[in-house]
Amino acid sequence: MDLLSVSGVGFVEKNAVVLQAISFTQRRGQKLALAGESGAGKSTLLQVIAGLVQPSAGEVRVLGGRVRGPAETLVPGHPGVAYLSQQSELPHALRVGQVLRYANTRPASEAQALFELCRIDQLLLRRTDELSGGERQRVALARLLLGAPQLLLLDEPFSNLDRVHKRQLQAILAAVGEQLGITSLLVSHDPADALSWAEQILVLRRGQLVQQGPPEDVYRRPANEYTAGLFGDYNLVRGADRQALAPAAGRKSARKALLVRPEEFRLGPADGGGQDGTVRAVRFFGGYYELEVALPATTVRVRAETAAWVPGAAVGVSLAAGAGWEIQES
Structure with a gap:
């Protein structure tokens, strides 16, 4: 069984078509990346998968269970799916340790190991409004991982980070996949992120899936000029x-x-x-x-x-x- 199945998903907002009949699957452990120009529908698709946006057509299933959108459930989101946004949203002016304690579903030893993996064990006594952008992103990631998700959705996780913090977060995400066995789906505006990380890349243009394949194929054998330009x-x-x-x-x-x-x-x-x-x-x-x-x-x-x-x-x-x-x- 596929971990993730997206079937005929469409989304229309204010009479504008944002997504058109998007279909693909993702195996457990497979690293997928979504690529496309600004406004192509990447973040919207990620939010549909997370259960944060109600699709106008089609359905999303995670381990066979249908993801319900906000029009069908009181609390948006789907069990086993974690969504990391660009904003690294954290409660204001609370201690990092408090924020993480409220989110934790793991034994204390596992939680401590996770803090060390995310390189935040030294931040637990700091307030959230005292963190740098890179620190906030790592704390937000740890907070999601404490809920033991099976699918991690990464929406432009590196966009607000400098080169040093970006490399650090990339190493952490690699360890998350290898050590915790969590499957990830990435959206990034930097082609190097997708090419070097993903096993499969899905290219979106104006809400349509125009190409899907291994990074080298998408780079060396693009379906059109649009795809060619995205990657260099x-x-x-x-x-x-x-x-x-x-x-x-x-x-x-x-x-x-x-x-x-x-x-x-x-x-x-x-x-x-x-x-x-x-x-x-x-x-x-x-x-x-x-x-x-x-x-x-x-x-x-x-x-x-x-x-x-x-x-x-x-x-x-x-x-x-x-x-x-x-x-x-x-």
Whole structure:
């Protein structure tokens, strides 16, 4: 039996369609991520799954039990499902230990181990209004975990955190899955979060599910330009440049563009195969350089490990083995 089953879920608000016939399942222990632009319906879908928003159509089941929305139950929410919002809502000006004690359903030893896992055992005597953003998020997470949920819904959990606290929370969430066996469903606006964490990514656009698959498939073989743009920079190679870089693919479907990620190009001397171009700009990004290269029919961005070329230099551009994906332009 699937832990989570979402079947034909739709939601209409003020005559605007927010979700349209969303269906998917999640196995116990499987890490799923929802991706999409702002307004795509990600948070609304998470709230429907949590039982905090009443769907206009379809149903959600957790371990076979139907999730009832706020129109059907006095207290919104579903047993075994925990929802961590962006705001890290905690009672104001109470001691952290008090807040956690009211929420606890675990034996004292388990609770203490959970506090240590969430790295908050040193915060128990602090008041909630004295916590930093990262500390509030960890306390809010521990509060939910004390209820022993089976499904943890994470709504942009890293959005208000600096890099240090974000890395810390990511490590804690990994431990939550491994040590406590809690299944998680993540919404994040940062593509790196979804790509590095999830086993499956679901892409939403205007309330519709437009692609679902493993992170590498979604990144390297996007269904459309919209999905490609969500997960990083890309180039669309057309016409003569496409014929020079991938002649076999060009013969198959010349009307479609070839989508190439910047790291999938290879640079070499001019007249060395592929397509010749001219370097227009070189930019340093810390761990790599990005070159802007003008080809006969288009300009592409190419990622390189060293600054071996300068603006104005002639360069040969080719594709890495297996690189390039035919795509229908938006």
